[in-house]
Amino acid sequence: MDKLIVSSSPHIKDKATTSRIMLDVIIALMPTAILSVYYFSYVSALIIVASVSSCVLFEYLFNLITKKKHSETDLSCVVTGLILAMNMPPLKSSIILSIIGAFIAIVVIKMLFGGIGQNIFNPAAAARIFLTTAFSSLMTVYVAPLTDGVTAATPLAIPKGELLPSYLDLFLGKTPGSLGETAAVTLIAGGIYLMIRKVITWEIPVIYIGTVALLSFAFGQDPLYSILAGGMMLGSIYMATDYTTSPVTRKGKIVYAAGLGLMTASIRKFGSNTEGVAFSLLFMNALVPLIDKFTVKKTFGRIKKK
Amino acid sequence: MIIKIKNIKGVTLPHRKGTSEIPTETLPIPKLVEIPMQQHIGAPCKVLVGKGDYVYVGQVLGDTEKFVSAPIHSSISGTVVQIKDMILHSGVKCESIVIEPDGKQEVLPGITQPDISTKEKFLKAVRNSGLTGLGGAGFPAHVKLDTKERIPEALIVNAVECEPYITCDYRAIIEEGNEIVNGVKLILDKLSIPKAYIAVEDNKPAAFSLLKELAKDDCRIETVMLKTKYPQGAEKMLIYALTGKEVPMNGLPIDIGTVVMNVTSVLALYKYCKTGMPLVSKRITVEGNGVKNRGNYQVVIGTYIKDIFEYCNGDKEKTVKVLCGGPMMGTTAESYEMPVVKQSNAFLFMTPEDLDFMEESACIRCGRCVEACPMGLMPLTMNRYALAKMTEELEKYNIMNCIECGSCSYVCPAKRHLVQSFRVGKDLVRKAKVKNG
Numbered sequence: 001m002d003k004l005i006v007s008s009s010p011h012i013k014d015k016a017t018t019s020r021i022m023l024d025v026i027i028a029l030m031p032t033a034i035l036s037v038y039y040f041s042y043v044s045a046l047i048i049v050a051s052v053s054s055c056v057l058f059e060y061l062f063n064l065i066t067k068k069k070h071s072e073t074d075l076s077c078v079v080t081g082l083i084l085a086m087n088m089p090p091l092k093s094s095i096i097l098s099i100i101g102a103f104i105a106i107v108v109i110k111m112l113f114g115g116i117g118q119n120i121f122n123p124a125a126a127a128r129i130f131l132t133t134a135f136s137s138l139m140t141v142y143v144a145p146l147t148d149g150v151t152a153a154t155p156l157a158i159p160k161g162e163l164l165p166s167y168l169d170l171f172l173g174k175t176p177g178s179l180g181e182t183a184a185v186t187l188i189a190g191g192i193y194l195m196i197r198k199v200i201t202w203e204i205p206v207i208y209i210g211t212v213a214l215l216s217f218a219f220g221q222d223p224l225y226s227i228l229a230g231g232m233m234l235g236s237i238y239m240a241t242d243y244t245t246s247p248v249t250r251k252g253k254i255v256y257a258a259g260l261g262l263m264t265a266s267i268r269k270f271g272s273n274t275e276g277v278a279f280s281l282l283f284m285n286a287l288v289p290l291i292d293k294f295t296v297k298k299t300f301g302r303i304k305k306k
Numbered sequence: 307m308i309i310k311i312k313n314i315k316g317v318t319l320p321h322r323k324g325t326s327e328i329p330t331e332t333l334p335i336p337k338l339v340e341i342p343m344q345q346h347i348g349a350p351c352k353v354l355v356g357k358g359d360y361v362y363v364g365q366v367l368g369d370t371e372k373f374v375s376a377p378i379h380s381s382i383s384g385t386v387v388q389i390k391d392m393i394l395h396s397g398v399k400c401e402s403i404v405i406e407p408d409g410k411q412e413v414l415p416g417i418t419q420p421d422i423s424t425k426e427k428f429l430k431a432v433r434n435s436g437l438t439g440l441g442g443a444g445f446p447a448h449v450k451l452d453t454k455e456r457i458p459e460a461l462i463v464n465a466v467e468c469e470p471y472i473t474c475d476y477r478a479i480i481e482e483g484n485e486i487v488n489g490v491k492l493i494l495d496k497l498s499i500p501k502a503y504i505a506v507e508d509n510k511p512a513a514f515s516l517l518k519e520l521a522k523d524d525c526r527i528e529t530v531m532l533k534t535k536y537p538q539g540a541e542k543m544l545i546y547a548l549t550g551k552e553v554p555m556n557g558l559p560i561d562i563g564t565v566v567m568n569v570t571s572v573l574a575l576y577k578y579c580k581t582g583m584p585l586v587s588k589r590i591t592v593e594g595n596g597v598k599n600r601g602n603y604q605v606v607i608g609t610y611i612k613d614i615f616e617y618c619n620g621d622k623e624k625t626v627k628v629l630c631g632g633p634m635m636g637t638t639a640e641s642y643e644m645p646v647v648k649q650s651n652a653f654l655f656m657t658p659e660d661l662d663f664m665e666e667s668a669c670i671r672c673g674r675c676v677e678a679c680p681m682g683l684m685p686l687t688m689n690r691y692a693l694a695k696m697t698e699e700l701e702k703y704n705i706m707n708c709i710e711c712g713s714c715s716y717v718c719p720a721k722r723h724l725v726q727s728f729r730v731g732k733d734l735v736r737k738a739k740v741k742n743g
Contacts, residue, residue, distance in 0.1 A: 005626050006640055008726035010712030011633040012470070013662035014317070016719040018670055074667065117669045117720075248673035248686060292687075299704040300542065300681040301555040 018116075022075035024199045028190030029082050029238065035186050036179040039145035040090035044179050048085040050095045054102035055081030062111040076116050080105050083124040086180025086234055087278070088131075093138045101127035120288075122245045125235075125281040132278075142176035152176040155229035156268065170228035181231040191237035200241040203253040204260075208236040211261020219269045226268070235277035236260070245285045252288075252295035259284045307459040307501060307563060309530060310550040314543045315680045317713045319470050319536045319634070321509055322593075326473040328601040330481060330589055333617055335407050339382055339608030340645040341367055342392060344400035346438040347445045348374035353401055359386045362414035364583050367403050376446040377436045380405060381586035381606035383412040395630045395637045395644050402645070405608070417582040428496040435578035436585050436648070441539065441568035442631060444649040447575065450565060451497060458497070459563035462548060463490055463504040463572055465513060466532065466539035469632025471593045472652045477602045478570050478589055479506075479513040486569055487520040487527065489576030494526055499565070502527045503548055507534040536634065537711040541566045543680050555707055570651075588650055592618050596625030596655030605646050611653055612642035620655055627661060629654040634712045664721040675714035675724060681707050685714035685724045692731030697738045700731045708732065 036044040059077040063070050071077075084101050088094040105123035113119040132139040144152040155165055155175050165175045173183025180187070194200045209227050216226035226232070240246060240260055247256050260280050267276030344350040351368030355361060361380040369377040384407035392402045420431040433448035441464055463486075467475040479486060490502050504521070506514040506529065514531050521527040530548060537543055542553045544566060551562045559566050574585045587606045592599070598619035605614060611628060629636040630644070631652055639653075654660070675685035684703055691699040708728050715724045 003626075004628055004638065004640060004642075006638045007627070008723065008729065009633070009635050009637065009710070010715050010725065011627065011629060011636065011638075011656065011661055012319075012716065013664060013721060014717050014719075016674070016717065017664070017721070018667060018719045021670075021672065021719055071668070076670075115668060117671050243670050243672045246671075248671055248676050248684070250677075296684055296687075296703070297676065297679075297682045299555065299683060299707050300546075301552045301557065301707065302704070303554050 018074045018076070021199050022079050024194060024197045025079045025238070026075065026082060028193045028199075029086065029180070031186035031189060032086065032180045032183060032234075033082065035173060035183050036086070036090070039173065039182070040143065040179065043090050043092055043094075047088050047090070047094045047098050047179060048082065051085035051088070051098035051102055052078055052081030054099045055084065055106050058102055058106040059111065062107055068115070071115055074116060077106060080110070080123045083180075083234075083238055084127055086238075087124055087128045087178050087231070089139060089141060089178050090143045091138065091141060093135075097131055097135055097138060101131050104130045117244050119244055121285045122239055122242050122281050125239055125278045125285070128278045129282060142178070144176045145174055145182070155225070164225070167224060167228065170225070175229070177230070181234040184228050184233050187233035187237055191233075194237070194241075200237070201250075201253070203250060204241045204246060204257045205236040207254055207257035208240055208260045208264075209233075211258050212265050215261065215265035216268070219265065221269075226265075231277040232264070235264075235281060239277075239281055240284075245281075245288060247288055247291045247295060249292070249295045249297055251297075252291045255291050255295065256284055256288065259287065307549060309503065309528070309548060311530070311532065312547055312550045313533065314535055314538055314547050315678060315682075315713075316536050316538070316543070316711070317678050317716050318534075319468075319716070321534075322470040323473050323476070323509070325471075325591055325593055325601050326476050326510075330477050330602040330604055332604045333606075333609065333614065335382055335409060335411065335606060336609050336613040338387075338404060338406055338610070339606060340392070340402050340404045340610065341378060341381065341608040342394055342400050342402040342645065342647060343368045343378060344394065344398055345378060345444060345607075345647040345649065346376045347443060348372065348376070348449075350400050351375065351378050353389055353403060355386050355403065357386055357389055360384070361386060361405060362412050363586060364414040364417050368401075374446055374449050376433065376438050376448070377584075379436055379584045379586055381608050382407040383410055384408045394647070395639045413583070419582050420579060422496060422579055425496060425498075431579065432575060434584070435575060437571060437574055437578070438648050439568060440571045440574065440588075440649060440651070441541075442635070442649055442651065443541075447567070447571060450567075451493075453497075453560045453565065456560060456563075458499050458560060458565045459501065460549075460565075461490070461493060461497075461499045461502040462544060462559075462564055462566040463502060463569055464539060464541070464544055464566055465504055465506045465510075465517070465569040466544060467510070468507060468534070468536045468539040469634055469636075469652075471654055472591045472632050474589045474591045474602050474651050475569050476510050476513050478573055479517060482573055483516045483520050485576050486573050487517065487524075489572040490521070490527055491524060492576055492579060493567070493572065500526065504529045504569070505532055505544055505548060506530070507532050507538060509534045537680060537709070537713065540680070540709050540711055542709065555704070585648055588646060588648065590614075590646065590650055591652040592655070593652065594625070594629075594655040595657040595660050596620055607646055607648060609646045610642065611639055611644050611646075614646075614653060615642055615655065624657045625655045626658055627656040629656060634716065635710065666722055667720045669720055669722055672719060674717040674719065678713040678717045680711060680713060681709055683708055685728075688731060689722060689724050689727050692727040692734075695734060697734045701735050701738075705731050706735060
C-alpha cells in the first residue's frame with residue numbers, strides 16, 4: 001500500500017500565523033518603547049523588562065501547572081506585557097506593580113478564561129484598572145519627561161486656568177503620563193505599520209478617535225487636545241483593536257468603536273476620573289458578544305424578508 | 307441581462323500555473339482501465355455489459371432510467387475483465403467495470419452525428435452524450451440545460467479556472483478555441499438563449515484575446531475579463547461577479563435567469579453534436595514537485611493515476627499527497643489505483659515543499675475568515691458550533707450555504723481546520739433534517 005496522506009481541503013495555506021501577527025504588534029510598539037526610555041530613562045526600561053518577562057513567565061507556569069499545551073510561543077503574552085508596561089507610570093514602584101499587573105492580566109483575565117481568543121476583557125486594560133483601584137496613589141502620580149523624576153499632573157488633570165502643554169509637546173509626548181501613552185507620533189506610526197501589514201483595519205482607531213473628537217467639541221472642549229492627551233492613541237490603536245476582545249465583523253467594529261468614543265468622552269466630561277480609556281474598554285468588552293450577535297453578516301443569496 | 311462587474315470576496319492565491327504554455331500531449335492507452343458507474347451527481351448507473359463482453363469506444367457501459375443521471379461510455383475498445391465494487395476518491399461507493407484494451411481503439415459501429423433539430427431532441431442528445439458539469443461538481447448537463455418553460459436570459463461560460471496549478475481549461479481554449487465558440491453558438495441557437503458571456507480571469511490574457519477574436523462576428527457572445535480572485539469560478543460567485551445578482555439560498559442559477567457551463571463542457575457537447583462521440587477522454591493537468599514531466603495530457607477515462615504518474619516520470623519517494631483537482635477544493639487519492647473520471651481536471655503530485663503542514667492552534671478572533679468568506683458566513687462561529695455539534699445554531703448561521711471553497715481555512719493564522727469542521731457540521735444538519743422529516 002502506498003503511503004499517501006489523505007486530508008481535507010484546502011491543501012495550501014496563507015503565510016500569516018498568530019505569532020507573526022503578534023510580532024508585528026511588537027514591532028509597531030518598539031518606537032514608542034524606545035522613546036519612553038529616552039524620556040524617562042532606565043526606569044522605563046526596567047518596567048518594560050519586568051512586565052514582559054513576568055507575563056511570559058506567568059503564562060508558562062500556568063500552562064505547566066494546568067498541564068496545557070505551551071502557548072507562550074504565539075507571542076501574545078509578550079504583546080500583553082508590552083502594552084501593560086506602556087500603561088504604567090514611569091516610577092520605580094511600577095516595576096513591582098507591573099509584576100502584579102502581569103499576574104492579573106495573564107492568569108486571572110486571560111488564562112483562567114481559557115487562554116488566547118477566550119478572554120472577555122482586554123488583559124492590559126483590566127490590569128490597569130485593577131492597579132489604579134488598588135494602588136491609586138502610585139498609579140496616578142506622573143513624572144515629567146526628561147526631568148529625572150519631577151512629578152507633575154497629566155495633561156488631562158491640569159486644573160483650569162493653568163498653562164496647558166502645546167500641541168507639539170503632546171504630539172511628541174513631552175508631557176507627563178504613563179510610559180507609552182504620551183507620544184502620539186510613534187503610536188500613530190506604529191498604527192500605520194499595523195494597517196499596512198493588515199494586522200488591524202482603520203475602523204476601530206479612526207472611529208474611536210473621531211467620536212471622542214466630535215463629542216469633546218460638542219462638550220465645549222478642544223477636540224485636538226482631547227485626542228492627543230491621555231491614553232487615546234495607545235488605547236484606540238493597540239488596545240481597542242485586540243482581536244479577542246473586539247467584534248469580528250466590520251459593522252460590529254464600527255458600533256464598538258463609536259461606543260468606546262461615547263464612553264471615553266462621557267467619562268472625561270462627567271466622571272471624576274480624568275482618563276477613561278481603560279474603563280471604556282472594559283465596559284465595551286463586556287458588550288462584544290452582544291454586538292457580535294447583532295452584527296452577523298448577511299448571507300449570500302438570502303431572500304430579504306418583507 | 308446587463309453586465310455589472312462586481313468584486314467578489316475571497317482570497318488572492320499564488321497562481322502556480324507553470325504548465326500553461328506546454329501543449330497538450332496524448333497519453334498512450336494504458337494496459338487496463340477502470341470505469342466507475344457513478345461519475346455524476348444523481349443516481350448511479352446500472353452495469354449493462356457482462357464479464358467477457360467485447361466493447362467498443364463510445365459504447366454505453368452503464369445507464370439508468372432516472373432523470374438525474376448520465377450514461378457512462380467505454381473509453382477504449384477491448385474486453386470486460388471484471389465488474390467490481392469500488393470507492394471513489396470522493397468517498398462514494400459504486401460499481402466499476404475493468405476493461406483490458408485490445409489497442410485498436412475501434413469505434414462503436416454506427417456512431418454518427420445526433421439529431422438535434424428540435425430543443426427536445428437536443429436535450430436528449432445532451433443526455434446521450436453522458437455530459438456532466440466538467441467544472442468539478444459533475445451535475446448532469448441535460449438536467450441543467452432543461453430549464454422547462456423558462457428561457458435563460460444569458461448563458462455564462464465559465465473559463466475562470468481560479469484554482470492554482472490547473473491549466474487544462476486554458477489549454478482547451480488555446481488549442482480548441484474555435485470549437486468552443488462554435489459550441490457556445492450552438493447552445494444559444496438550440497435553447498434560444500439571447501446572450502452568452504464567456505468569463506476569463508485577467509491572469510489568462512491570451513485566452514481572453516483569442517476568444518474575443520473568435521467570437522467577434524457574433525454579437526450575442528461577449529468575452530468578459532474579470533479581476534483574478536478565488537473562488538470566482540464557483541458558479542454563484544461567477545454569476546455575482548458578472549451580473550451583481552445573487553442566486554437565492556437553496557436556489558439555482560436559472561432562478562435569476564442564468565445558466566452556467568464550464569468551457570470544457572461546452573467543448574465536449576460541441577464535439578458530441580458534430581461526431582456522435584460521447585465524453586470518453588479528458589484533458590488533465592499534471593503538476594507538483596512529485597513528477598518531472600508536468601503538463602497537460604489527454605487521457606482516456608478510466609486511466610489509473612499510476613499510469614499517468616509513471617508516464618510523467620513520478621517519484622514515489624518524494625510524493626506524499628496526490629490531489630484530484632486543485633489545492634483549494636481537491637480531494638486526496640488514497641492510492642495510485644484511482645481511475646480518471648469525467649470530472650477529473652488535474653492530478654497534483656505534491657511533495658512536502660508544495661504543501662503547508664501547520665498545526666492547528668486556538669482561534670484568536672482576528673476576523674480574517676469573516677472578511678474572506680465569499681458567501682457572507684461567520685466561519686469562526688460556525689467552527690465553534692460544529693465542534694460542539696450544536697446543530698440548531700449551525701443552521702441558524704446558514705452552514706448549508708457554505709460552498710467549501712476553503713478561503714477561510716486558507717487565511718486563518720491559527721491554521722484552524724474550518725472547512726473540515728463544516729463538512730461534519732453540514733452532515734449533522736442533513737441528518738437532523740432527515741430525522742425530523
